[in-house]
Amino acid sequence: MRKLLIKNGFVASVDPTIGNIANGDVLISGDRIEEVGRDLEVTDAEIVDATDCIVMPGFVDAHKHIWQGAAVRAYCTDWSLDDYVNYIRLNVAAAFGAEDMYAVQLHGAFEAMNAGVTTAADYCHNIHSPDHAHEAIRGLQDSGMRVVWNYGFNYPPLENPVFKTFDDRVAFGRDVAKTHFSSKDQLLTLGIAPEELQHALDNDTLSGQFNLARELGAHIFWHCNSKKPLGIRIPRGVARVHDLGLLGDDILFVHMSATEEDEWKMVADCGASVVFTPDTELQMGMMWPSGDIAKRYGITQSYGTDITSNNSADMFTALRLGLQTTRCRVIDREDLLGSGVPFTCEEALRWGTIDGAKALGLESAVGSLTPGKKADLVFLNTKSLSLVGWDRSNVAGTIILQGQTADVDSVMVNGRFVKRHGKMVGDVARVCELLEAARARISETIEQWGGRVLNEGESDRRMAAMRSSESGTFARG
Template sequence: MRSTLLASLAGYTGAALSASVLLSGGTIIAFDEDTNFLNVIRDGALLVTDDRIAGIYEEASPKGIPVDAEIVDCTHKIITPGFIDTHRHGWQTAFKTLGSNTTLAEYFMTFSSYAAGPLYTAEDVYESQLAGLLEALNAGVTTTLDHAHNMWSTERAEAGLDASIESGARVFWAPALDPTYDYSVPDQINDWKRWNRRSFPNDLVTLGIAYDGWDVGAPEDTQAVAQLIKDAKPAVLTIHWLGGVWPIDSSPSLVHSFGVLNTSTAVVFSHGPGLTAAQAELLRATNQFISITPESEMHYGHGHTFSHLVHEQAALGVDTHLTFSTDIITQARLWLQRTRSRLFDEVMHHWDIPSRNPSWCPSYFSPPGACSQLGTSLSVNQAFLLATRQGALALRRPDLGVIKVGAKADLVIFDGRTPGMLGWADPVAAVILHANVGDITHVLVDGKFVKRNGKLTYAKYAELVERFLASAEKIRKDFLKKPLPVLTGSFFGAEGYAFYGSAKDVDVVRGKGTGYGPLFRGADDKTTANVAAPGSRHDEL
């Protein structure tokens, strides 16, 4: 029989006795490094001391706990590591619900950094970034890689950084070095160097770099960014990578030609619909990752060609939370079923009946190591790892995304007796297939409660709400004054090979149908209800 004390952090430096919390009586989805897989502990306990997991126990009331430790009853609850979002644009929160039918091509003309810059002040960026990160924390997203392309001026860029610090979230803040308006790449690099010397009040915010100009940027800018990466060795570099039908490259092989792929810097390629076997092998050889953003890529029409073939070098992201869900649970669920569906289709294409779920993996009652690890397809266990540990590995932070002794105490506690969770047996399946944001009772980041008893602990949230709503209303009114794009011909001047095409409309109303219908974009429906969605059939509105 295993020892009651599975692990302890005896002698952990900085473990102040007055800063301990015992999560008692819950079902813990821990990580076993011996089997390299999940380990479910029922009716156990988890000790947090300062910012770390100091002990994991097989009983709810273990001995040897600090006498002044706070006891938090987690009976009937599920304890998971915090979820990790490897691709997000936090500043876009103010646009929420305005892009419900937008394609990616339309997005470039409406909500992208280039299009949105004139609408935002520094105060707008701050409120939007802060509100968006608190929204993510409420959903159990404890770590975010923020591709911060709000680089319109020093002041507006810094507003996103300051809001990230204020949020209490763990943020890898990666400002996008890209010339916008009167803010050149050399000026941005000078600001980045100054930010890199800045002393942050906690270790939750880490400075990274985002750059998308590898194939389209000015050569002198690209060389300067590459040199900055080599010299400064930022923790992370993040890149939008499309390819495929999109005449935008920034592929691993192209980035590798600049000498920045096989370094100590973690590189995260977002999306990657143009993935090829050669690019996949390069990701494996350099241990770099793609960020699959399932809801975004389905919503906008990025395409999903071969992403499901590189799960061992993949993590999950949200992308533009202005248009859809902000939580990683939803992304894991969608990607799980998207992957299953496409592989089932391959079987049925040959007029065969699927006999099992692809790459089926035994559930919680099977012995450790009894199933395959991340492979071609997905089980709920693998989807869970994509949402947690894989994101940490993409950021080269093995102390995140797992429950193990010594890991950062970034934790999410689900109420197992909500109507949607009631009756669960497998805690991993319960979280991946049944849970929603409303089931999350507590969230801890760095050992501190950022959500407790179902509510955010951010003390100034009510004040933020009022400031943010005023900012969002102003931005929305200015946005609605702009004409919607009409996309014809070829994509951004890519003559001869990248033409716009229309997907078939599908209606739920008999007869002539309604098309997309109006977008209800504001309180004054007299002026906004009849504004057609991008891509809608204007003649039917």
């Protein structure tokens, strides 16, 4: 078994029993961490010099729609949530072919790893056909990234949908699980992303999606209580699944800004987790992250980058926004004065590593530099212009409030370098060429359809089609 000895780095383990170790070493055997300490004596290992580097666990991006990446980069930067639903979900999404799904998934994983993300929850809710699913998964497999791939029950309205009924989608979910996720010890694992409540799901359909996840042993990822429609109605999605007996510790609730107090208690009581995506939430009226509420109830909170069609793919930005907006919210509400802040950078570092891993159900495998866990590591170059002179007494503060993608020197997933000395190890030129080709195809198709923006009547017509529990069929024009 190949061994690597990472020598003389500043080890930020995010493991309370190990702590931070200046001039520390990490011994890796195969795909796992074997030992963490100082001056490790090993004679049969390849030496990796980590001098002038912070060595930390890879970031865990707990909510990301990888398909909605660079092929539609920046489409949403000046859009509201309603614009996003009307123009991406009801229009642009349908322009993706199966080969486009391969290209965007491959590129999106490369982009994330380049930024120091080693694990992501990929909420793949653009599965038009079996080929779309297979190619999306193949793109991730070829990337070498660790991903929980969510089989999404959402789908755009299509002229000739492959899946005619809800039962068709359930049957294909079982097929996907058998075809791609039969092994437990693999980089890709399966999740299920049920449809949102605004699609007017009946109880049997909603329960069927949650129950399929339990049948397949898949974690559940659910857009929930994202906002108050018209500022009046309360979504109460948590209460709905509670009343149906569907709550469990295998659920990661996404966004959650319109969640009421009794629902927060329901989440805490069942041991479920939450994930916030500050970039999109702040822009699109899903409000600020509810990190203070999650902390008050003892709920595991995690963070994600959501959509590269809107914002960047790096967790430095997501965690920084999440921390600072939550600090500001609490300080303003409680009129805090004097020394200190309500949340620390140490907490934010946990949100992006071990807490993210726990939210995905992967805390036994990743999220900290702990012997026995998978060797998913990031090296930050402390001789960069943005980190030089860093505060050795507060490594979490340096990472969260000072770090950036340009500081990511090396990245390791499963004991293998995917980025080394500032450059990705794979064929980046091919990845970018495939992405550009996909972008061109998608853009041309959208232009043939009349552009990204739909008029109000057409949006309403397509929303009605998407809410159909059977086919989601509509005729263009």
